[in-house]
Amino acid sequence: MDFSKMNPADLFLAYWSDVRFMSSSALTRAMRPEGDFDERIKSALGLDDFEACVGQITTMVSQQPQCFERGTKLKVMGLIDEFFLRIHPRTPIISASNGSRPPIPLWLENLQLDRECEGTYAVLGENSLIPRGPLARLPRDEYASSGESLSDRFSALAVVRRQIEIDQTPIKINITVKAPGAAEGVVPGNSAGAEKVTFIPIAQSSSHLDTAERFEDDRHYFDYSVSDARDVAECVSHVLGQIGFSDIVMAPELMIKESLNGEIINRTLEYSNTFRIFVLGSGSTEESDGVQTWNRSTVINSSGSIIWQQNKIWQAGLDETRAKLHGLNTINGRLVMEDNCSGEEVNVVDIDGFGRCIVLICQDLEARPLSDDLIRLYQPDWIFSPILDTGVEIGRWMHQRAYILSALSQSRFLISSSTALANRQSKMNVACGMAIGPKDKTIYDKSRVCEVAVCDEGLDPGYASLTWREDWGQTDISAK
Numbered sequence: 001m002d003f004s005k006m007n008p009a010d011l012f013l014a015y016w017s018d019v020r021f022m023s024s025s026a027l028t029r030a031m032r033p034e035g036d037f038d039e040r041i042k043s044a045l046g047l048d049d050f051e052a053c054v055g056q057i058t059t060m061v062s063q064q065p066q067c068f069e070r071g072t073k074l075k076v077m078g079l080i081d082e083f084f085l086r087i088h089p090r091t092p093i094i095s096a097s098n099g100s101r102p103p104i105p106l107w108l109e110n111l112q113l114d115r116e117c118e119g120t121y122a123v124l125g126e127n128s129l130i131p132r133g134p135l136a137r138l139p140r141d142e143y144a145s146s147g148e149s150l151s152d153r154f155s156a157l158a159v160v161r162r163q164i165e166i167d168q169t170p171i172k173i174n175i176t177v178k179a180p181g182a183a184e185g186v187v188p189g190n191s192a193g194a195e196k197v198t199f200i201p202i203a204q205s206s207s208h209l210d211t212a213e214r215f216e217d218d219r220h221y222f223d224y225s226v227s228d229a230r231d232v233a234e235c236v237s238h239v240l241g242q243i244g245f246s247d248i249v250m251a252p253e254l255m256i257k258e259s260l261n262g263e264i265i266n267r268t269l270e271y272s273n274t275f276r277i278f279v280l281g282s283g284s285t286e287e288s289d290g291v292q293t294w295n296r297s298t299v300i301n302s303s304g305s306i307i308w309q310q311n312k313i314w315q316a317g318l319d320e321t322r323a324k325l326h327g328l329n330t331i332n333g334r335l336v337m338e339d340n341c342s343g344e345e346v347n348v349v350d351i352d353g354f355g356r357c358i359v360l361i362c363q364d365l366e367a368r369p370l371s372d373d374l375i376r377l378y379q380p381d382w383i384f385s386p387i388l389d390t391g392v393e394i395g396r397w398m399h400q401r402a403y404i405l406s407a408l409s410q411s412r413f414l415i416s417s418s419t420a421l422a423n424r425q426s427k428m429n430v431a432c433g434m435a436i437g438p439k440d441k442t443i444y445d446k447s448r449v450c451e452v453a454v455c456d457e458g459l460d461p462g463y464a465s466l467t468w469r470e471d472w473g474q475t476d477i478s479a480k
Helices: 008-019 024-029 037-045 050-062 066-084 106-118 232-240 258-271 320-325 362-366 370-378 397-405 420-424
Strands: 122-124 127-131 157-161 163-166 169-178 196-199 209-216 219-226 246-250 275-279 283-288 293-301 306-311 336-338 345-351 355-359 382-387 412-417 433-436 449-453 464-467
Touching (some): 008 066, 008 122, 008 127, 037 066, 050 106, 066 157, 106 169, 157 169, 157 370, 169 370, 196 433, 219 283, 232 258, 246 382, 246 412, 258 275, 258 293, 293 355, 293 382, 306 345, 355 370, 362 370, 362 382, 370 397, 433 464
Parallel strands (some): 169 345, 196 246, 219 336, 246 275, 382 412
Antiparallel strands (some): 122 127, 127 157, 163 169, 196 464, 209 219, 275 293, 283 293, 293 306, 412 433, 433 449
């Protein structure tokens, strides 16, 4: 392999490509170099010139005995990882009055700029090198999996795949970086770890929801949208005028058509100090593929700027029993499918000062291995999941799925649903929001803290707020 033009990020990826094939026991037994090897590598990493840096490192690695080769590469990767902590988004900037900040060599400064522009530090084949998530909290412990895990060895760096599959269908993963602040990112908050979240169901009663069905040959499609009699923008505006301040505001799936985004954004400008980030649920797009529109979520900041958008990837189908429960027709027992077009990529958005964010719309939470691999590899801070269901309840599919996924990262899950379908089935006092924390205990969370949000009875337009708390109940799934 030609190392002559590599910087330390490229070298990390190159070494990863070799050691990733090691078995668990081989990783554990890998012999490390002795003596002053670590100090000499650190000295090389302290050089400004990346070519001189990598040249010295690869020379030192080549001088080790053959039996030490992979263990030596693991050691070098660990030392490179330590250097990248100096620019990791979660690393606090130490002021001169509180102590000296470790120097940042020129090659590391340049890679920091590369990430801000390209989203990554380096790319090699199918893999990218990015900051290890989460960005605003400590990462998983090295032994969080109770076994040998190569990815968990590193605190500052993560090697991620640029493409993940749903049932062998490739889905492209895009990663972008947003600077903190009102222009394109999220303004700083005063309650890190104790964020307030407000859920707006929008469609609360059966009359607020329109149902459309379409038949094409032997295929049957359905779609939901908010009734014309329900003024969505007014609902949002009214709630923003009531909540005071929330770090995060969230609406459910299929509640906000893309054609309403402009009006809603204009309304939010009247309440620019009431939230930091607003997930505008999702809704049908104005464009189509000629047959179907996309089901798209839009995320905005307090200045009304669109931070990113996400199309639903995997459409849900209702079997005959569930279709009848929702008042839909059925054809020969076939699935009744959502009437929208599949997205082909997932956007992973790093918002420095807020965290790494992903939107998984309803059924996308269930997409395997996409959702599992996405969360395990990218380690997001926040997973937003707008859904359309009969509310959210402990023990139902959305809770069970988040419960499983919470073991894979330090992510926090926020799930938002309207309550119109619950009202259609005469269910009362159904939650419109759910928050679930990571399995592993953190300084902010006990293991798998969980809480649901229920609108006050008779409140219309309704909303429900939660403030993330360490003393929430702990979620569990057990047999009775």
